[in-house]
Amino acid sequence: MATNVYLVRNGETAWRSEGKLLGRQDLGLTDAGRVQAKNAVRTLGNAEVNEIVSSPLARATQTATAFAKHYNIQIARDPRLTDIDAGPWQGHRVADLWANQDFRSFVTSEAEVFPGGEKLQDVRSRVVGSIQQALIDNPAAVGIVVVSHAGPLRIALAHYLGIPVGKYHRLRISPGAISVVRFESDLQRTRVLAINWAASLADVIADLRPPGEA
Numbered sequence: 494m495a496t497n498v499y500l501v502r503n504g505e506t507a508w509r510s511e512g513k514l515l516g517r518q519d520l521g522l523t524d525a526g527r528v529q530a531k532n533a534v535r536t537l538g539n540a541e542v543n544e545i546v547s548s549p550l551a552r553a554t555q556t557a558t559a560f561a562k563h564y565n566i567q568i569a570r571d572p573r574l575t576d577i578d579a580g581p582w583q584g585h586r587v588a589d590l591w592a593n594q595d596f597r598s599f600v601t602s603e604a605e606v607f608p609g610g611e612k613l614q615d616v617r618s619r620v621v622g623s624i625q626q627a628l629i630d631n632p633a634a635v636g637i638v639v640v641s642h643a644g645p646l647r648i649a650l651a652h653y654l655g656i657p658v659g660k661y662h663r664l665r666i667s668p669g670a671i672s673v674v675r676f677e678s679d680l681q682r683t684r685v686l687a688i689n690w691a692a693s694l695a696d697v698i699a700d701l702r703p704p705g706e707a
Contacts, residue, residue, distance in 0.1 A: 494632070494633070494677075494678045495635075495675055495676065495677045495678070496628060496631070496634050496635060496636065496637060496675070496676045496678075497540070497635065497636045497637075497673055497674070497675050497686070498624060498627070498628070498636075498637045498639055498673070498674045498675075498676065499537060499540070499542070499636060499637065499638045499639065499671050499672075499673055500639050500641065500646045500649065500650070500671065500672040500673070500674065501533055501556060501557075501560070501638060501639065501640045501641075501669070501670075501671050502556075502640075502641070502642065502643055502646055502666045502667065502668055502669060502670050502671075503522070503526070503530075503548075503550075503552040503553045503555075503556040503640060503641070503642055503668065503669075504522045504523075504525070504526030504527060504528070504529035504530045504533075504552065504555070504556050504668050504669045505522065505523050505525045505526035505529060505668045505669075506520040506521065506522060506523060506526060506552050507520060507523055508520055508584070509526075509668065510523060510525070511586070512586045512587050512588055513584055513585065513586050513587070514579050514582050514583055514584065514585055514586075514587055514590065515552075515576060515579075515583070515642075516576055516577060516578060516579030516580075516582070516583035516584075516610070517550070517575065517576055517578055517579070517583065518583060518584065519550050519551050519552075520551060520552055521551040521552060521555055522551075522552055522555045522556065526552065526555075526556070526668065526669070527555070527559075529556075529668050529669025529692075529696075530555065530556040530558075530559040530669055531559050532669055532691075532692035532696075533556070533559065533560075533669045533670070533671055533692070534559050534560055534563045535692065536671055536690060536691070536692055537560075537638075537671065540636050541635040541636050542560065542564045542566065542635075542636040542637070542638050543566075543631055543633075543634040543635060543636060543637060544566065544569065544627060544630070544631050544634060544637045544638070545557050545560050545561055545564070545566050545567075545568050545569065545637075545638045545640070546568075546569045546570075546571050546574065546623065546627050546637065546638070546639050546640070547568050547569070547570055547571070547574065547639075547640040547641075548570070548571070548572075548574035548575045548576065548640060548641045548642060548645075549570040549571075549572055549574075549575060550575055550576060550642070552642075553574070553640045553641060553642065554568060554570065554640075556640050556669070557638070557640040560638050560640070564638075569627075571623045571626075573619035573620060573622055573623040574619075574620060574623050574639065574640070574641040574642075574645060575641075575642075575645075576641075576642040576644060576645060577607055577610065577611050577613075577616055577642070577644040577645060578607065578610045578611035579607060579610045579611075580607060580608065580609030580610030580611075581608075581609045581610075582596060582607075582608065582609065582610065595608050596608055600662050602659075603657070603659035603660050603662065604659055605657075605658055605659045613648055613658045613659060613661065614658055616644065616645055616648050616658075617648050617649065617651075617652050617658050620641065620645045620646075620648060620649045621649055621652055623639070624637075624639060624649065624674075627639065628676055632678075643666050643668075644661070646666055646672065647661040647662075647664040647665075647666055648661045650664055650672055650674075650685065650688060651664065653674050653683055653685050654685055664688060664689075665689055665697075666688070666689050667689055667691045667696050667697055667699075669691065669692070669696070670689045670690060670691040670696070670697070671687070671690045671691075672685070672687055672688045672689060672690065673685070673686040673687040673690065674686065
């Protein structure tokens with residue numbers, strides 16, 4: 494039995510469009526973000542989906558709502574999928590943070606603790622735990638949509654790729670993009686099928702920002 498888990502990044506927010514680090518700030522989607530959410534549903538096409546699990550932050554639940562309407566499935570909210578605790582860096586422009594030595598060292602040295610914030614291993618444990626719980630709760634599921642945020646999803650992908658959690662900066666996920674992980678229970682095997690699958694190539698290459706973005 495194989496289950497495809499579709500890891501969806503929330504669409505754009507006002508802070509994100511301004512280049513600010515969101516962290517736990519609870520903002521909704523911009524008009525562009527709502528379009529990205531609808532594009533994500535179209536990108537998934539006619540894939541079968543049996544459950545939708547989302548971070549409780551508004552930008553995630555609003556993105557998940559686009560899937561819920563399409564598939565006529567209620568959203569399950571899981572706080573384990575919430576964004577990284579960015580500590581004192583929340584609300585600052587990423588370009589300014591990139592000029593800060595402490596923040597720059599966090600990125601370039603691939604450290605595993607967000608400066609003044611959350612341990613990346615803790616993020617990995619909670620996000621992977623949420624995904625595993627969804628698989629346990631839906632043993633016959635063909636597809637599960639998981640809506641979260643850039644940092645947590647990149648950290649989860651690092652886990653499934655078998656790379657150190659501090660290297661999550663090397664992965665990029667655009668707003669509204671989908672990554673796909675297949676869980677094959679009969680073979681006890683996990684495969685990463687896609688990363689940063691967006692509506693178009695332009696959506697991917699337009700998302701080039703300093704690598705400190707969480």
